Amino acid sequence: KELVFSGVQPTGNLHLGNYLGAIKRFVAMQEQYxxxxxxxxxxxxxxxxxxxDLTRQIREVTAAFLAAGIDPKRHIxxxxxxxxxxxELAWVFNxxxxxxxLNRMTQFKxxxxxxxxxxxxxxxxYPSLMAADILVYxxxxxxxxxxxxxxxxxxxDIAQKFNNDWAESIAAHGFGDxxxxxxxxxxxxxxxxVMSLRDGSKKMSKSDPSDYSRINLTDDADTIAQKVRKAKTDPEPLPSEVEGLKARPEAENLVAIYAALMDTTPEEVLRQHGGSQFSGFKAALVDVAVTKLSPVADEMRRLMADPGHIDAVLADGSARARALASVTMDAVKDIVGFVRAR
Ligand code: AQP
Known part of the structure; x- marks a missing residue:
């Protein structure tokens, strides 16, 4: 059975990269999975x-999920x-x-x-726990x-090695190969x-000390406008073909952001805006960003005013997640050979 899992860390400053790279796509998967x-x-x-801060940020990420359009009743x-x-599963995976x-992981470095x-x-x-997050479902x-x-x-790799190391036991417990x-x-x-607005070679990140490097999901219209206006660019107008964006990381980034916000492709954006100066394109980008992000920010603010409701959503989701995860974990204990109270 096909099942989608993903996560976001409550580490502050949810930004446009988290939204376009993850949360907006979570919303789109709900119809199919x-x-x-x-x-x-x-x-x-x-x-x-x-x-x-951690407590507030957990509620804030939850509010972002809901405000973006994730349905916590149909999904978890x-x-x-x-x-x-x-x-528990992360320990087994360790x-x-x-x-x-693990020594090869660049994020750790x-x-x-x-x-x-x-x-x-x-x-x-961290990567063992992340594998457990996904595979426990x-x-x-x-x-x-x-x-x-x-x-x-x-x-x-972890899934494959687990399947290999315990192959006999997996088969003996009726789970096939x-x-x-x-x-x-x-x-x-x-x-x-999504790259930093200040440096096209660095990803947009929660932990960048410069707030001008990112658009936060909670930024108001004026702040978004100011950040986009100050975003680094080069002096050339936009090209009319995507090939023309190569070696122009800042231009490529703004076009990609525009395309993702509009649910279209960079090709289509350049068909409309190729040849424009950045001053004009940035104004169009501000319009799109404000139109698409303001409703999410407003809804997040509304939800954050009622932490009781957010906590209730999390409590309900956690109970349903535990029911699913415990089935996997009981099977893992049997496969590994732990004696389990029944
Ligand atoms: N710049 C980005 N562009 C596209 N997707 C991104 N994601 C993060 N940054 C970008 C995706 O957002 C989801 C949640 O990320 P996370 O909470 O695990 O944070 P992270 O990946 O460590 O990156 P951050 O948010 O920028 O934090 P810091 O500053 O700590 O590095 C993931 O799906 C991630 O791919």
Whole structure:
């Protein structure tokens, strides 16, 4: 059975990259798939978090899911820490994944920086927990941005090694020749890697110290206009073919953002705007960004005024997620050979 899983970290400053690369695409998957969308709060504490801020940010990501149009009744919206099976399966996966595999992860290298000895063990083991998030539901499809590609490849490696290492037991327990599916990453659309507005070689990121590098989902119209106007560009007008965007990362980024907001392609955007100066194109981009993002921001603000409602959505989603996850985890315990209270 096809099932979608994905997650967003409640680490502050949800931005246009998170929206176009992930949340907007989560919304689009709802018609075709059963979907599970998770606020991955246990991932957030792999780096230091202020508890009060973390609580607010968990509610804020949930509000963003709902405001963007995810239906928590037809699908599942919950926070990771409320479903203990994620951590349980992550432990088993820590014993499946090899040190050499984790040593290759570029996100760890980027986030740990130079002071690697001081990074948390959790930050290092992050990809095992991410594999558990996905595989505890035996999810088949995972919509994410380009930056998560390497972690999804690792998830497939973990699934495959688990299936191989316990092949006999998996068959003996009636699960055939594979227990975990090899998950398909869904890295699609024009905005799989939204870049910083200040530097076309860096991805738009929550942790960039410059607020002008990103458009936050909660920015008002004036702020969006100011950030787009100040966005770095080159002096040439827009080309009329996408080939003309090569080696022009800032131009390519603004065209991709426009295309993703409008649900169209960069080709189509250039058909309309090829030859325009950036001053004109930026004004058009501000219009589109404000029109598409303001309703989401307004709805987020409305939802954030009633934390009780958000918490109730998470509690309901968590209960439903636990019911699914416990079935997988019981099977894993049987496969591994743990004695289980029945
Ligand atoms: N710039 C981006 N373009 C497209 N997609 C992006 N995503 C993140 N940045 C971009 C996607 O958003 C989802 C949630 O990401 P996350 O919460 O796990 O955060 P992250 O990937 O660590 O990136 P952030 O938000 O920029 O945080 P920091 O500053 O900590 O690196 C994922 O599907 C991700 O691919």
């Amino acid at each position: 059963d979907c599970i969308y998770c606020v991955v709060d246990m991932h957030a504490i792999t780096v230091p978090q202020n508890p009060t 919206v919950f926070n990771q820490s409320q479903v203990p099976q994620h951590a 014993c499946v994944a090899r040190l050499g595999w 980027d986030k740990a920086g130079k002071d690697r000895e001081n990074a948390s063990v959790g930050l290092y083991a 035996r999810a088949t499809h995972v919509p994410v941005g380009e930056d998560q590609k390497q972690h999804l490849e690792l998830t497939r 594979a227990f975990f599916p090899l998950t398909e990453p869904m890295i699609q659309g024009p905005a799989t890697r």
